Amino acid sequence: MNEAAVTNNTGVRVIVADDSVLLRDGVVRLLNDSGFDVVAAVGDAAALLDAVTDHQPDLCVVDVRMPPTHTDEGLRAAIEIRRRHPQIAVLVLSQYVEERYAAELLDGDVAGLGYLLKDRVIDVSHFLEALRRVVAGGSAVDAEVISQILGRSRRGNELDRLTPRERQVLELMAEGLSNAGIAEQLVVSGGAVEKHISNVFMKLDLEPEDGAHRRVLAVLRYLRGA
Amino acid sequence: MTTGTPVAAGERETALVSDLPPPPPPPPGSGGPHGAATGPSVTPPPSEPHFDLHGEWSWERVGNLAKQWYSPLAEPNVWLNAAYLTASMVLAWVFLIALLVFGSVAFGLLFIFVGVFLVGAFFATASAFADVSVALNRMCGRDIDRRPVRPLRGVGPRSALRAVSDRERWRVVGFLAANTLVAQLAFAIGILPLSVAMQFFFGGGPVNWLLGGPLVGVPLAALLIGLFPRVVVPVGDMKGRFDAWFLGTDRLAAAEQRVSALTGQRDDILDAVAAERRRIERNLHDGVQQQLVAIGLDLGMAETHVDTSPERARELIVSAREKVQGSIGELRQLGRGLHPAILEDRGIDAALSAVVAGAPIPVSVHVDADLRLSRDVEEAVYFLANEAIANILKHSQATVASVHVMRVGRNVRVIVHDNGVGGASVGGGTGVGGMRARVRAVDGTFTVTSPKGGPTTLDAEIPLS
Numbered sequence: 001m002n003e004a005a006v007t008n009n010t011g012v013r014v015i016v017a018d019d020s021v022l023l024r025d026g027v028v029r030l031l032n033d034s035g036f037d038v039v040a041a042v043g044d045a046a047a048l049l050d051a052v053t054d055h056q057p058d059l060c061v062v063d064v065r066m067p068p069t070h071t072d073e074g075l076r077a078a079i080e081i082r083r084r085h086p087q088i089a090v091l092v093l094s095q096y097v098e099e100r101y102a103a104e105l106l107d108g109d110v111a112g113l114g115y116l117l118k119d120r121v122i123d124v125s126h127f128l129e130a131l132r133r134v135v136a137g138g139s140a141v142d143a144e145v146i147s148q149i150l151g152r153s154r155r156g157n158e159l160d161r162l163t164p165r166e167r168q169v170l171e172l173m174a175e176g177l178s179n180a181g182i183a184e185q186l187v188v189s190g191g192a193v194e195k196h197i198s199n200v201f202m203k204l205d206l207e208p209e210d211g212a213h214r215r216v217l218a219v220l221r222y223l224r225g226a
Numbered sequence: 227m228t229t230g231t232p233v234a235a236g237e238r239e240t241a242l243v244s245d246l247p248p249p250p251p252p253p254p255g256s257g258g259p260h261g262a263a264t265g266p267s268v269t270p271p272p273s274e275p276h277f278d279l280h281g282e283w284s285w286e287r288v289g290n291l292a293k294q295w296y297s298p299l300a301e302p303n304v305w306l307n308a309a310y311l312t313a314s315m316v317l318a319w320v321f322l323i324a325l326l327v328f329g330s331v332a333f334g335l336l337f338i339f340v341g342v343f344l345v346g347a348f349f350a351t352a353s354a355f356a357d358v359s360v361a362l363n364r365m366c367g368r369d370i371d372r373r374p375v376r377p378l379r380g381v382g383p384r385s386a387l388r389a390v391s392d393r394e395r396w397r398v399v400g401f402l403a404a405n406t407l408v409a410q411l412a413f414a415i416g417i418l419p420l421s422v423a424m425q426f427f428f429g430g431g432p433v434n435w436l437l438g439g440p441l442v443g444v445p446l447a448a449l450l451i452g453l454f455p456r457v458v459v460p461v462g463d464m465k466g467r468f469d470a471w472f473l474g475t476d477r478l479a480a481a482e483q484r485v486s487a488l489t490g491q492r493d494d495i496l497d498a499v500a501a502e503r504r505r506i507e508r509n510l511h512d513g514v515q516q517q518l519v520a521i522g523l524d525l526g527m528a529e530t531h532v533d534t535s536p537e538r539a540r541e542l543i544v545s546a547r548e549k550v551q552g553s554i555g556e557l558r559q560l561g562r563g564l565h566p567a568i569l570e571d572r573g574i575d576a577a578l579s580a581v582v583a584g585a586p587i588p589v590s591v592h593v594d595a596d597l598r599l600s601r602d603v604e605e606a607v608y609f610l611a612n613e614a615i616a617n618i619l620k621h622s623q624a625t626v627a628s629v630h631v632m633r634v635g636r637n638v639r640v641i642v643h644d645n646g647v648g649g650a651s652v653g654g655g656t657g658v659g660g661m662r663a664r665v666r667a668v669d670g671t672f673t674v675t676s677p678k679g680g681p682t683t684l685d686a687e688i689p690l691s
Binding site: 065096119 | 511512524525526529
């Protein structure tokens with residue numbers, strides 16, 4: 001966390017929706033500390049939709065399980081928000097990763113959309129990074145989701161053609177990281193990342209895409225075998 | 227025990243015999259207990275008076291024979307059966323007439339709608355006669371377990387229609403009708419020796435005339451009087467069996483009913499188990515896991531602040547530590563809900579006292595001091611009370627509550643009372659359904675009385691074994 005990051009977040013208006021008061025307060029405190037402007041903190045999906053209409057925020061951080069049934073209210077609300085206000089970025093937090101949820105959420109355009117395991121908030125800097133990415137129109141897909149999708153992918157044979165490093169790059173691309181982000185994560189140069197990426201696209205017969213989120217879409221579609 | 231082969235293994239026999247009522251004592255003078263004999267034991271027939279008409283005749287012998295012949299007359303059972311046969315016959319006509327009157331009026335007036343109110347009286351007449359018959363049989367020592375008939379609620383066309391379409395009700399009506407004939411017959415046969423004897427004594431009858439006057443008639447009548455008890459008791463028994471066939475429970479049907487009840491219970495238990503697992507999962511995910519994440523978040527933020535503002539980092543660490551304490555408390559509570567160690571170590575009284583000790587409102591616990599419970603029953607009582615108290619604290623807004631655990635006959639009764647807002651019901655999603663399933667799983671009964679506005683009383687009775 002540095003001064004630059006704080007100024008970056010200034011003016012980003014956020015709504016937090018989580019029925020666990022403890023965690024909601026923690027996330028609100030984190031966001032306020034990091035310069036975000038938390039305009040509302042709510043405990044259920046109906047209140048979330050109302051708050052979105054009232055405040056027109058830039059970002060919603062939404063827990064999947066909320067009252068009354070504690071199943072997927074948050075997810076439904078997130079999809080609804082995306083439908084009504086495509087310009088609002090949404091980050092969905094889940095107790096556990098469920099690929100079916102992910103598929104539902106990430107079905108359309110993944111721009112400005114995130115789906116992370118709830119415990120990712122503990123890694124404060126990465127969590128904030130994911131938030132910023134989503135607000136900027138990128139995407140953030142949990143590594144766990146990606147590995148589940150990979151595990152179930154029918155493209156196993158083609159994926160075997162990738163080197164371990166290329167596979168890592170593919171996973172990070174699917175998570176929504178930019179070239180710079182991938183470089184930082186793998187501690188390699190930007191040039192090296194670009195080389196890996198073009199290798200991946202070549203080996204998998206994919207059209208190179210501009211922009212991180214379109215790339216995510218392409219990779220996810222490929223992995224699902226569509 | 228109807229094994230055809232001789233039971234060789236003595237242990238096995240005693241093991242089985244222990245479930246049966248003790249065998250009747252051997253008749254006096256039959257040579258002591260026969261258990262010592264090898265091979266299958268032959269029980270001598272019951273000591274019927276044995277008439278040996280051969281041999282020397284003396285007045286003493288005649289006296290003895292007469293005593294043997296007439297002694298059954300002193301048994302109350304003989305006269306009870308005679309009374310039973312008489313009453314059954316006479317009352318059959320009384321009730322049949324009442325039935326026909328109600329029946330013709332009720333069904334005759336059905337089309338102008340008045341009759342619907344008399345349909346109940348029609349069936350009630352038959353049912354009353356059935357009650358009388360059962361009581362008469364009980365008087366003679368024959369217990370008939372009445373077949374259950376669903377009670378009618380309300381008066382009106384719908385309840386009348388339910389009554390008319392109920393096979394069990396028509397069975398009782400059928401009993402009354404068939405009984406009129408059968409009781410007449412049974413009475414005639416059962417009392418026959420006595421009535422013929424009366425004809426001899428008081429003369430004038432064609433039988434007397436045929437047999438050539440009182441010289442033959444009077445001794446014959448005297449003999450017939452001795453025959454009477456030997457006829458009336460078996461006839462009474464047979465008539466009793468007829469009553470039982472109509473009115474008594476069908477064992478197969480009872481077994482089927484039990485099976486369907488058990489099937490329902492099993493489903494309830496499975497539902498309760500599933501609900502329990504969901505509750506545990508939710509407690510873990512929404513409780514402890516969230517707390518751990520929140521703790522992690524505090525620590526993560528503290529980490530970012532530790533260089534720039536140590537004071538802020540310190541606050542966050544303190545907050546994290548406090549949350550750890552909360553999590554430990556929650557885990558302890560969760561564990562207690564899964565398996566209460568204190569129940570095993572200290573018994574139900576101590577376990578329930580521990581449950582209420584943490585309650586924010588006064589909850590009194592009264593457990594009968596000498597109460598001994600089997601493990602299953604104890605757990606059922608504990609979880610019932612535990613769940614009930616949790617419900618009270620969560621939903622009832624009560625300011626005071628009480629738990630009573632007492633022995634009532636062969637059951638243990640649990641009463642949980644609170645002065646809260648009421649409105650608890652089995653389908654209300656407040657855990658009442660789960661409690662009922664738990665109680666039913668150990669063959670208990672469960673009622674909840676909880677009007678809107680309160681108070682609420684849960685009342686459960688569980689068989690001790």
